[in-house]
Amino acid sequence: MKMWLFPLWVIIDVLVALSSVALWIAAPEYKTLNIGLSVFAVTLGMLLSFMRWNELMVFVRSPYFKRVLYHGMNVGLVIAIAAVINYLGNRNYKEFDFTSEKRNSLTEQTVKVLEMVKAPLQLTIYAKREEWKPLLDMLKLYEAKSKNIKITAIDTDVRPDLVKAKKITQNGTVLIDYKGKESSFIIADELSVTNALLKALRDQQIVLYMVTGHEELSCAEVSPEGLSELCAKLASQNYEVKPLDLTQTKAVPSDASAVMVFGPVSGFLDSETQQLEKYLAQGGSLFLGLAPAFKSEVYDNLTALAKPYGLKLGKDVVIDRLSTVQGSEATIPIISSYEHEHPITSQFDLRTVFPLSSSVSVLEGNDSATLIAFTSSFPGSWAETDLKGVTAGKAEFKEGQDIKGPIGLLGVGEMVGEKSARDSRFVMLGSSSFLINAYQNQSGNPMLFLNTVSWLVNDEGIISFNRPGIEEYPIILSSQHIQMIFVIAILLVPIIFFGCAIFIYRRRRLL
Template sequence: MAKRKNLIYTSIVVAGILIILNFISSIFFFRADFTEDKRYTLDRSTKRILREVELPIIMTLYVSENLPPDVNRTVQDLKNLLTEYNNYSKRKIDFEFVNPNANEEFEQEAIEAGINPVPLEVREKDQIKVQRVFLGMSIQVGDKSEIIPLIKPGIVMEYTLSTLIKRLTIKDKPKIGYITGHGEPSLDKLGQAMTELSVLYDVEPIHLLAEPNLSDYKSLLLIGPMATISGSQLRRLDAYLAEGGNLFIAIERVNGMLNDGIGVTVNTGLEVWLQTKGLYVDDSFIVDKKCGTVTVQQQGYFSYPQQINFPFLPVVSKFADHTITDGIETVVFQFASPISFTGDSTLNYQPLAFTSDISGKLSAPISFNIGRVWRAQDFLHPNLTVAAAISGNMGGEKEARICIVGDGNFIVNGYGASKIAIQRDNINFLANAVDWLSDDTGLMSLRTKGVSSRPLSEITDGRVFFLKYLNFLLPLVSVIAYGLFRFERRRSKRTKRMKPGFIK
C-alpha cells in the first residue's frame, strides 16, 4: 500500500514539474545552437535592428496545413525564429498564423496580400498528388508593408526578415553617390548590387563637376570607368577625401575583348591618381589555375558545347581577416589586375583578397587562345592581391577611406538578353565595403550567414598521383600483409605443436 502511495505521489510531482517547465518554456524561449555558422542564433545585426524598433510590427503567416515533413520543418523553424524576434523587440512584433485553405475568405485575404498558391507534390497513401498550398508571409509597419511570397525550404530566413524590417523601419537613408560620365556601367546594369544597397542607402548617379556638394554623400562609388577622367574631377575627389570622404573603386585596368581575341591596357588617368594615394594597379591580366569556365562549341561529326577552364576568370577564396570580408567565401573576377601598395606608414593599408597559390600575371597587350595548354611557368606569381583597403589622413585632418578592387566588372549584371546572374558573394563584398566605408555595420554579418560554398582545396599533380596509387595499392598491401601474418602465426603454432612434450 505504501509503495502504491509513493508511486502516486511521484507521478503527481513529475507531472507538476513537467507542467511548470512547459509553462516557463512558453514564456522564455531558449535553445542551444551547435551549428558551425550559428544559423539558429540571432545575429548581432538583427538584435540591433530589433532594439531600434519603435512602431509595432504585424507579421502574418499564410501557411497551409498538412505540409510535407521537410516543408513543415521550415515553417516550424520560422515560427521559432519569430518567437525570438518578438522577445528581442520587447514584444513589439505581433504575428499570427492563417490557413488560407480553411475557407474562401482567408484565401482571398492571402491573395490580396500578394501571397499566391503554389503547386506542391505531396505523397499520400503511396501516391503522389499535386495540391495548391500557401507558403508566404506579410510584414506591416504602419501604412508600409512588404511580403515574402514563398518561404523556400532550406534557406536562412533571418537575413530576409531583418532586411525587410530594416527597410520598413529606417527613416532617413544615407546617400551614396554613383559617379558617371566616364563610360561607367549604368545603374540598370547593376541590378543585384543596387537591390542590396537600396535596403540601407539611397544610391544616386552624380557627375563630379555638376555636383555642388560631395560632402552630402556618405560614400562615392566609381565602378569600371573606361574614358579619361579630367584633372579637375580628380581634384574634386582629392577635396572630398581631405574632408574625410570615402571612396569605393572598381578599376578596369585592362580590357579583355574575347570576341576580338585580344586584351589591352585601359588608361583613364585614375591609375596615375591612385599612385598618389600609394595604390599601384598593374596593367596586366591575372591568370589563376583556380578559375571559372567558358563555353566553346566543339566541332566534329556533331557540334556540341563544352566547358573549358579559363584562367583569366580567377575564382578567389582566400581573404584577409577584415570587416569587409567577414563571411565571404568565393568571389569570381573576370580580367582582373593585381594591386600593390607603394605608400608609407602614414596610411593603413590592408590587402583583402588574394589569388591562389597557383597564379600568375600576363602583361597587356595579349592575344587570347581558348585552347592554350597552360604550364607551370605561367603561374609564377602566387597570392596576388585583387582587392585592398586603405585608411588615414589624405590631405586633410579627417580620416578618409578607400576600398579598391582590380576588376571593374565583378558586379555588373548587364541587361536584356545579355543579363547574367552575379555570384552572391560578389554582391556581398560590395555591400560590406560600402558599410565599412560609411561606418555602418548595417546587415554586414547577416549577408554571409549560412554556408553557401565549400569548394575542395586545390592539390598538386604530384599529390594527385600519390593519392591515386595509395588508394589502389594500400588495400592490396594490407591484405597481403595480413595473409603473411596469419601464415606465419599458423606455421609457428604447427612448429610448436611438433616439439616433443607439447602434449602432456
C-alpha cells in the first residue's frame, strides 16, 4: 500500500467510528445503519492494525504513547463526566420559566389533569424526524410533571409498517396507550394534549348509536360514499359506535350518550320519532345530518324534533359562487367562516367542504341555538328554493323567494333539563355528504365533526386555559437603527475580534 493511502484509511476509519457513535446517540432507531457502520469501523480498524502491527507495537512502547494515552484518558474522563451529567439531566428533566405570564409552563388546569394519571401512560409521536423537536419539547413538559408518562417518537419515513398498523394518516399524530386502551389525536398545542389526556383518563364509556333502517350512510361502507373513515376516527377517540334500528325497539337504549341520524333516504315512522322525542326529553342528545330533501315530506317529522332547540332545516339548496373560484362547484360550498364564540369552533380555522347542503337557520326569539358554520355574504351565496331548477342545472337568485347569504350550514342547540340529570343537546347538519369518505382527507371536515361530537356528548374537556393576558411592548426600529445594528453586528464586531487575534499573534511572535 502506498504511504499516503494508509493515513487516509485511518482518517476514514476514525470518521466512520465517530459517525457511528453519533448515530447511536441521536438516531438509535436506525438499527440496520448503525450496526453496519459499527461493524465496518471495527473491521477496518482491526485490518489497519494488523497491517502495521509491528509499527503499532513500537509506538505503544514509546514514551510518546504514554503522553498520548495520558491526555486521551483526560479527554475521555471529561467526555464521560459530560455524558453522565447529560444522562442525569434527561432522566430528571427540569425547566425554569422566568416569563411573567409563565407562557412556557403548563397551566394549573393541566397539572391537575396530570395528577389524575395513576398508571403508566405511553405517548408515541408519529412524525418525520425533522418535525420531532417542537412536538417533543411540548410533551416533555408533561413527562416532567408526571413520572407515569413516557414519551417515544416514531419516524414515519423509517417505520411505514407501524404507521399502517396503527392507521396513522397524518404526521403529528400522537398515540396514547393507557390501561390497555389506545386513542390518538393531532398535537397542536397544550390544550389539544390536555383534552386528549382527559379523554384517555375517562372511566365511563361513551356510546354513540347510529340509526339504521332508512338506507342511512354506513360505517361498514368503505367506498367514497361510506362512513368507514369517520367511524374509525370516532373509535380512535374511545367512542363506541353501535347500530340502532328504532323499528325493533320501544325506547332508545339507556346507555346511549348520543343518537346520530346520517343521510336517511326514506322517512321515519311516527313511532320512531316518538322514541327520539322521549329520549331527548330525558336529557339525550341527537345529531341530524340530512341531505337536501327534494321530497319535502321525507324529513318533516324528523326535523320537527329540532324546533324546541331553535333550529330549522330549510327546504332549499345552498349555492356558493365563490366555491367555483376555488375549483369547486357552486353546490359544494367551501367554508372558512365560523362562530368562534362557541366551544366547537373557538379554535377552529380549517377549511371545510359542505357538498349539496340545505340551509340551517335559527328560529326567531330563540337564544339557545347557534350557527357555527356559514357561507359568504350575498351575492356570493344564497339558499335556492327552486329544487327542480337545481336538478336541471339552473339556479338563479329570485328576490323574495330565495334567501340571501350568509347561510348557516351547521347549527347547534341546547336545552337545560329540569327533570333530567343532564342537558339535552342537538346538532343540525344540512349536508350528509359532509360526512362521507370522499371529503375526509382533503379538508377539515373530520376535525369539525369530532369537535361537534365531543360537544354533543359533553366531552369537550377544557375549552380554554386561564392564562393572564400578555402585555406587549413592541419595539419599533427605524431604518437608521437597522443600519446601525447591521454595522455593529456584521462589520464592527468581527473586525474587532480579527484585530485582537492579529495583535495576540504578533505579541507571541515577539516573546
